[in-house]
Amino acid sequence: MNLKCFSVNYFFSRRRWLYPLISAMVTLSLCLGTYLPSQAVDWLPLILRGVQVVQLSSMSERQEVELGKQMNQEIVGGVKIYRNSQVNSYIQQLGQRLAANSDRPNLPYTFQVVDDDTVNAFATLGGFVYMHTGLLKTAANEAELASVIAHEIGHIGGKHLMKQMRQQAVASGIATATGLDRNQAISLGVNLALNLPRSRKDEFDADSRGLRSLSRSGYAQSAMVSFMQKLLNNKRSTPTFLSTHPATGDRITALKKGISIQPTTSTAGLDTNAYKNNIRPLVVS
Known part of the structure; x- marks a missing residue:
């Protein structure tokens, strides 16, 4: 047998998967080059280098959650996560209650506490929400804390x-x-x-979504206003939560209007003693 012919035939028989791939890339290149010359893309170098590309304009929910997980790895590597099991269990239960009544209840939400005495909270992608210990200590009751978490869930709901x-x-x-x-x-x-702060439009939208989640979860609507008003009246320093969330006075006015349109009589979550018991490790530390 001709060894050269054998080696060539063997090579191509082992590389048959290349034909459909090359054919697909050639077809795609022709289509892009013919009909969309300004958007033509050289896919082959990207495929060979294994570059992972994110298309933000057409991201699926699964891709969003995965990106949120990777962002979470970056965040927890740069901040100190508060590890007390009692407080974390309490926050998880509270967060999941609000998430179940949000605009995107099917996301796998994760709620984490950052060991930092500044008054702050933020959210990323795919259901990841973070709140500082300073925020938990500043809230007077569960409903006030819930109002902030609901607001952050609102950002996720709006994909802000x-x-x-x-x-x-x-x-x-x-x-x-x-x-x-x-x-x-x-x-x-x-x-x-x-x-970086959210836009004025996003803040109003997150407030509106958050108020709905708060109400559906059975909490007192007034808590969202009282907590924001408390921070706004703090003359000693501007909390991080407000410095990154602009137009606070206007937001309070809009919240009051929203409550007047769809008021509830619930006073749930306003018990200060019950709340302090739930975060006792933070209070006594």
Whole structure:
């Protein structure tokens, strides 16, 4: 037998999977080059390098959750997570109650407490919500804390961070025709969540969504107003929660209007003693 012919035939028999791949790429290149010349993409280098690209404009829920998990790894690597089991169990139960009554109840929500005495809370993608120990200590009761968590869940419901990431990626020129490099997307999302304020429109939307979740969960609606008013009246310093959440006075006015349109008589969650017992490890530390 001709060994050369054997080796060539063997090579191609072992590489038959290449034909449909090459054919598909050639077809795609022709289509892009013929009909969309301004958006033509050289896919082969991306495939060979194994580049992971995120398309923010058409992300599935599964992809959003996965990106949220990767962002969470970055966040927990840079902050100190509060590990007390009693407090964490309490926060998980409270958060899941609100999430079940949110606009996106099917997400696998994760609620974490950051060991930091600043008054702050934030959310990323795919159901990840974070609150500082300073926030828990500042809230007078469960309903006030629930109002903040509901607000952050409202940001997830409105996909506000995802929209902000897309806008920032385009404005900074790091987005391409194929999308955004996954590592860049993670860094961008973490930075936006931790450091930059939401837009006025997003804040009003998160308040509205949060108020609905709060009401559906049976909490006193007044708690959302009282907590925001408490922080606004704090003349000693501006809490981080408000410095990254603009137009607080206008938001209070809008919340009062929303409550007047669909009022409830519930006073659930206003018991201060019950709340302090639930976060006792924080109170006595």
